[in-house]
Amino acid sequence: MITRRTFTASLLSAIPATGLLGTAALAQGMRDITFVQPSPSAINSFPVFVAIGEGYFAEEGLNVTVEAINGSGAVLQALSAGQAHFGRPGPGPVIAARSRGVDAVFIYNVAARSNFGVVVRQDSDIQGPEGLRGKVIGTGTADGAEVGFARNVMSGSGMTDGTDYTFLTVGDGGPATAAFLSGEIDAYSASTADAAILNQRGMAVRDITPAEFGRFFGNGIATMGDTIRNDRELVEKFGRAFMRGHAFALDDANRDTVLAHLATGNPQEGEDKEFQSALFDAVRSKTVPADMSNGLGYMPPEVWEEWQASMVAGGEIPGPLDDLSAAFTNEFIADWNKAIGG
Incomplete structure (x- = not known):
């Protein structure tokens, strides 16, 4: 059983008042789609909530419901069980799932720059990963993307989970x-x-x-291989609307509107406007690729190779995948970027 928190995006709330286009007509043939995210934060999945609020999904004939579950492992479980159409897992969990025969495929690089980091208390004497030898590293979930990222960082200093340090699942926030x-x-x-x-x-x-781990991009949009093969139009529509939401949110002229959409998605995050704004800035900055030559959403194949190598070295998977290229695809990216004039 997967514990879920559901955010309902009704057709009426999805369509801006200035562009109803005839609600009754749009309601005919609307397809219900479920998107799962690994935490309740609307800010972490901001392109989805903006695309809902701006009516981009509705324009594609999609009525998207967002459900929050616990970590990338649960996201992939929901996708493989057919309980969701799209989700936002990390690349490490996707590689691990594929090593177990799960045909999950990354289709959009959201956190183009690493959105994870190993942190210590401000007054700690620890200055780098080496200082964590023999120590305990907390994680939000047992199998989320943050676990694989930390293993990568620690293996970069020659340390192995369970021997040189240990993980402890403690949850997040409080x-x-x-x-x-x-x-x-x-x-x-x-x-x-x-x-x-x-x-x-x-x-x-x-x-x-260490700065070199900034190249390890974070969570992105994934679906199942069967969806790409058998329901390609759905993938095209979802990704196109998602990218439009992403691009809209990157424009500071739309800032107040974006924050309002995010507060609708998660009212608790919107209670403290100053904190919401600062957090949005921090998360949004990680979604802008260092190299925009391929536009938004592009995944550098060489970084997938590095992710896999670090997972093999860290013992997370027994060996390289038979076909790492099947774990991700950039085939839709160029067309989606055309939708935003890129």
């Missing part, structure tokens, strides 16, 4: 703060949002991740 305060953990593998929340809760943290 539980992570409590784990730091009690001394249960010495560090925490945090997303950009996690780190911001810890700091906002008074648990000042700093990132000790």
Whole structure:
């Protein structure tokens, strides 16, 4: 059983008042789609909520419901079980799932720059990964993208999980703060949002991740291989609307509208406007590729190779996949970028 938090995007709320286009006509033939995300944060999945709010999915004939579940592993479970059409897992969990025969495929690179980091308390003596030898690293989930990222960082310093350091699943937000305060953990593998929340809760943290790990892109959009092969039009429509939402949110002229859409998606995040704005800035900055020559959403194949190599070295998978290229596809990216004039 997967515990879910559901955000309903009704047709009426999805279509701007200035462009109803005849609600009754649009309602005919609308297709219900489920998108699963690994945490309740609307900000972390901001292109989806913007695409809902701006009516981009509705224009494609899609009525999208967003459901929050616990971590990338649960996202992939929901996709493989046919309980969702699209999700936002990390690349590491996708590679691990494919090593077990799950035909999940990455189709859009959302966090084009790493949205994870290993953080310690601001007043800690630990200055880098080597300082975590023999220590405990907290994680939000047992099998989420943050776990694979931290393993990569630690293996880069020649350390192995269970031998040179250990992981402890403590949850995020308040539980992570409590784990730091009690001394249960010495560090925490945090997303950009996690780190911001810890700091906002008074648990000042700093990132000790070596700069070279910034190339390891984070969570993106995935679907099942069968969906790409047998329902290609759905993939095209969803990705096109998603990219339009992404591009809209990158334009500062739309900032207030975007934050309003995100508050609709997660009212709790919208209660503190200053914090919501700062967190959005931090998350959004990680979604802009360092190299825009291929537009938004593009996945560098060489970084997939690095992800796989680090997972093999860290013992997360027994060996390289038979065909790593099947784990992702850039085939839709150029056409989607045309939808935003790219």
